[in-house]
Amino acid sequence: MTAVLSRRDLLRAGGALVVGFALPRPSPAQAAMAKTVDATELDGFLAISPDGSVTVYCGKVDLGQGLRIAIPQMAAEELGLGVERITLIEGDTALTPDQGPTAGSTGIAKGGVQIRQAAATARQALIRLAAARFDVPEDGLDIVDGDVRSLSGEGPSLGIGDLVGEHGFGLKLDPKAPLRSPASYKVVGKPLPRPDVPAKVTGRHTYVHDFRLPGMLHGKVIRPPAVGASLLGVDESALKAFKGVRIVRIKDFLGVVAASEWDALRAADALKATWSQTENLIGHEAVRDAMKAGPFVGEDIVVSKGDAATALADPDVAVLKAEYYWPVQSHASMGPSCAVADVKSDSATLWTASQATHRFRPAYAAMLGLPVDMVRLIYLDGSGCYGMNGHDDACADAALLSKAVGKPVRVQWSREDELGWDPKGPPQLLALEATPMEGGVVAGWRTEMWLPKATAGLPNVPLLAAQAAGIDQPMGLVTGLITQNGDPPYGVAAVQVKVNWLADAPLRPSNIRAPGKIANSFAVEGFFDELCNQAKVDGLITRLQMLKDLRGIIVLSRAASLIGWKPRPSPNPESDGVGRGVAYVHYKHSETYVAVAMEVSVDRDSGKVAVRRVACAHDCGLVINPDALRLQIEGAIIQTLSRTLLEEVTFDTKAVTSTDWASYPILGFADIPDITVDLINQPNQPPMGGGEAAATPIPAALANAIFDACGARVRTVPITPERVKAALAEADAKDKLG
Amino acid sequence: MPTKAAVNKKAAAGIALAVNGQKRTVAGDPNRPLLYVLRNDLGLTGAKFGCGKGQCGACSVLMNNEAVRSCQVTLAQAAGKSITTLEGLGDIKTPHxxxxxxxxxxxxxxxxxxxxxxxxxxxxxxxxxxxxxxxxxxxxxxxxxxxxxxxxxxxxxxxxxxxxxx
Structure with missing residues (x-):
């Protein structure tokens, strides 16, 4: 039976899908017939119920970053009503238009802006409908508190729910529908509380981990002891002790399915699998050297301004050179990934915490041998992911197991699975050279990068389950846009940025927060400070003198003044082990402006770094929700301090060895600094991303502050006490040589 | 310490504990972590699985008013104890x-x-x-x-x- 649901049924079902525990499950076909997801259609994004409540269908998802309030604020503002009237449906492929993955800090800048335009289109249409009903001109009408009425307050009024019928608007999204003036904003810009926090802190929020279906089984996939190992044999005799446990084996994909999670775990432990002796990895200690050795698949000049080669070849100048390295890192989500799949012979529904439900839909369809339109992905919150962690792989695991057993299956990864098998942030090696700074001028600059080459047009990160099962999928590397911000923003006359593209990555890569830009900024802003140090000039003042962009100058000045910056060359002549550093980024040279100033202390004997204060001045254009934005920025700062000070994925020739919180430590409460966030709202500028840009200048500001504190220049992350001590010894040796 | 056989015999009849002020009797493997009992047997999903090693705290509950890692406490160890989960502290309308x-x-x-x-x-x-x-x-x-x-x-x-x- 494939009864078509009415639009109102669907609204109800859609609402329940987000909040319910035992959820109704319209089949993908039913949903597809009932609701357009066409991003050019107003009805794709927005529906108005007879009671005047509004449902917004959003292709982007809330991963903890606050879209769940910010996007309703943008829609509510244009519609002239309060956010409490809006229900947001996120990332359901049957209900939401494809707005691209929730990545690259594009949630507001692209997703929110598109929905704002839909709301503006709706407002225009509602006013038109009311004008016709009232037989008055449109330009005297507006929507106030959900009613269309005259601006003067006189005359008739009509609720928006009375203006749109069962069939929706039936209009194209109008890219020219007028937006409200920022000067009139009532909802945008307010620090409204996020609607999910009460449920999250009282145990009532349904994460994908908490989602259950009737008749659902629990699955556990047994991953090999070495990346790429083949499954040679399975001894099932130990499973006799477990009632009703089923083994699923498809080539090298091995899993068990049981009625209870505990049985699935114990059965997976008891199963004796024999794997090939495989050593496909090079070990983390060999990565840096291997990056220069190749093999390479090409090179690109990504920035070319003036003649850097000639400037750097001048025999009369001593070119300064340095090399910076960023290691492989994990997304290190607090909760190991989880998913629930219900695969039937003709359709599949997948509950997933994916950042990219629409993008992965064809991949799952291909893996399951189903038409794309018969596969539905429904987003449910996961543990924060900051790029593609294991969520999509867990979903593939659940899908394959469900298909094999013909029942809904939930897969919960372990801590070892998550840290061991999530796709990793790729390593980055950068060599920089520049002519010395003279009178505030740098004549030539060159950045050379060694990076794993993202495979052009690869639709998604290749999935572990499909790979193990020998199911065809497009193979290759996904890394994000990792070459950006490799050039200094300070008006250097001649700049070249060259990338050497590596054919492979040491571990399967994916995008990780602010892909590439964090390491690039670490190198570029660190090296710029090296030029300032050599010239014995203040890093802040020099940046301000060389910067041509007023918004950049403003963030730099404000961040530095927040920590009481006193201009002088580094290192700190008082040598009391306390120093300050600054770094700046204009994200992707086209988006958010961020400057970070930081105060640290360094213990010369132990090499231990303590971050005391961080000040961040942040200009992402129009601010939608300052409270949620502040929290995003604080989070980005703390997480990036953690990545800079502590984090490197370790692995031997077989597999990842940093698979728990002892071997992959992250920053804890003891080391959280004082943080000041200074938001520069620009109501007449477009809204842009918050988190990624804030993360980007952190490592360089930290390294610059360490240099100021003790004269040690650390160019390798993580900045461990050992590396600080080694850099101190190097600095001391240099001093002695004079 | 009770013998394994004694623990298993007790388990067959179910292990009694108080959860959020209510007496609950839970059957099945007495050696399984309390976390799995709460989340899967009792439908209390406030406590989260984070590491299964007691390293992260995501699974914490109160046992006789002390915060414990429910991934490190077995059902047998929780027998007769008073457990409070996140749901038991308060709800959205009347939070703790x-x-x-x-x-x-x-x-x-x-x-x-x-x-x-x-x-x-x-x-x-x-x-x-x-x-x-x-x-x-x-x-x-x-x-x-x-x-x-x-x-x-x-x-x-x-x-x-x-x-x-x-």
């Missing part, structure tokens, strides 16, 4: 004062660690009603957060103790 403080400070991003943070705070305030900021940091030191919500969480702890914000 600590939960209310977390809401007021918006002290969650993804929120996966929030269970452990709230539980650790409740346990802290029970023994030290007016902790210093350092005491709060120390009490939460074993609870990990990846989103970087630490400062909001500390503000929530101080708010719940009725004092000035850090």
């Amino acid at each position: 004062p600590v939960q209310a403080a977390f809401i007021a400070e918006q002290a969650a991003q993804c929120g996966y660690c929030a269970n452990g943070m709230v539980m650790a705070t409740v346990a802290l305030l029970a023994r030290t009603p007016e902790p210093s900021l350092d005491e709060a940091k120390q009490a939460l030191a074993g609870n990990l957060c990846r989103c970087g919500t630490h400062r909001r969480i500390l503000r929530a702890v101080m708010r719940a103790s009725g004092r000035a914000q850090p």
Whole structure:
């Protein structure tokens, strides 16, 4: 039976899908017939119920970053009503238009802006409908508190729910529908509380981990002891002790399915699998050297301004050179990934915490041998992911197991699975050279990068389950846009940025927060400070003198003044082990402006770094929700301090060895600094991303502050006490040589 | 210590414990972690699975008013004990004062660690009603957060103790 649901049924079902525990499950076909997801259609994004409540269908998802309030604020503002009237449906492929993955800090800048335009289109249409009903001109009408009425307050009024019928608007999204003036904003810009926090802190929020279906089984996939190992044999005799446990084996994909999670775990432990002796990895200690050795698949000049080669070849100048390295890192989500799949012979529904439900839909369809339109992905919150962690792989695991057993299956990864098998942030090696700074001028600059080459047009990160099962999928590397911000923003006359593209990555890569830009900024802003140090000039003042962009100058000045910056060359002549550093980024040279100033202390004997204060001045254009934005920025700062000070994925020739919180430590409460966030709202500028840009200048500001504190220049992350001590010894040796 | 056979015999009849003030009897493997009992047998999903090693705190519950890692406590060990989960503290309409403080400070991003943070705070305030900021940091030191919500969480702890914000 494939009864078509009415639009109102669907609204109800859609609402329940987000909040319910035992959820109704319209089949993908039913949903597809009932609701357009066409991003050019107003009805794709927005529906108005007879009671005047509004449902917004959003292709982007809330991963903890606050879209769940910010996007309703943008829609509510244009519609002239309060956010409490809006229900947001996120990332359901049957209900939401494809707005691209929730990545690259594009949630507001692209997703929110598109929905704002839909709301503006709706407002225009509602006013038109009311004008016709009232037989008055449109330009005297507006929507106030959900009613269309005259601006003067006189005359008739009509609720928006009375203006749109069962069939929706039936209009194209109008890219020219007028937006409200920022000067009139009532909802945008307010620090409204996020609607999910009460449920999250009282145990009532349904994460994908908490989602259950009737008749659902629990699955556990047994991953090999070495990346790429083949499954040679399975001894099932130990499973006799477990009632009703089923083994699923498809080539090298091995899993068990049981009625209870505990049985699935114990059965997976008891199963004796024999794997090939495989050593496909090079070990983390060999990565840096291997990056220069190749093999390479090409090179690109990504920035070319003036003649850097000639400037750097001048025999009369001593070119300064340095090399910076960023290691492989994990997304290190607090909760190991989880998913629930219900695969039937003709359709599949997948509950997933994916950042990219629409993008992965064809991949799952291909893996399951189903038409794309018969596969539905429904987003449910996961543990924060900051790029593609294991969520999509867990979903593939659940899908394959469900298909094999013909029942809904939930897969919960372990801590070892998550840290061991999530796709990793790729390593980055950068060599920089520049002519010395003279009178505030740098004549030539060159950045050379060694990076794993993202495979052009690869639709998604290749999935572990499909790979193990020998199911065809497009193979290759996904890394994000990792070459950006490799050039200094300070008006250097001649700049070249060259990338050497590596054919492979040491571990399967994916995008990780602010892909590439964090390491690039670490190198570029660190090296710029090296030029300032050599010239014995203040890093802040020099940046301000060389910067041509007023918004950049403003963030730099404000961040530095927040920590009481006193201009002088580094290192700190008082040598009391306390120093300050600054770094700046204009994200992707086209988006958010961020400057970070930081105060640290360094213990010369132990090499231990303590971050005391961080000040961040942040200009992402129009601010939608300052409270949620502040929290995003604080989070980005703390997480990036953690990545800079502590984090490197370790692995031997077989597999990842940093698979728990002892071997992959992250920053804890003891080391959280004082943080000041200074938001520069620009109501007449477009809204842009918050988190990624804030993360980007952190490592360089930290390294610059360490240099100021003790004269040690650390160019390798993580900045461990050992590396600080080694850099101190190097600095001391240099001093002695004079 | 009871023999394994004795534990199993007891388990067949079910193990009794009090959860959020209600007497519950749970059958099945007495050696399985309390976390799985709460989440799967009793439908209380406030406690989260984070590491299964007692390293992160996401699975914390109160056992006889002490915060414990429910991934490290077996059902047998919880026999006869009084367990309070995040759901048992309060709900959305009537949150526990600590939960209310977390809401007021918006002290969650993804929120996966929030269970452990709230539980650790409740346990802290029970023994030290007016902790210093350092005491709060120390009490939460074993609870990990990846989103970087630490400062909001500390503000929530101080708010719940009725004092000035850090």
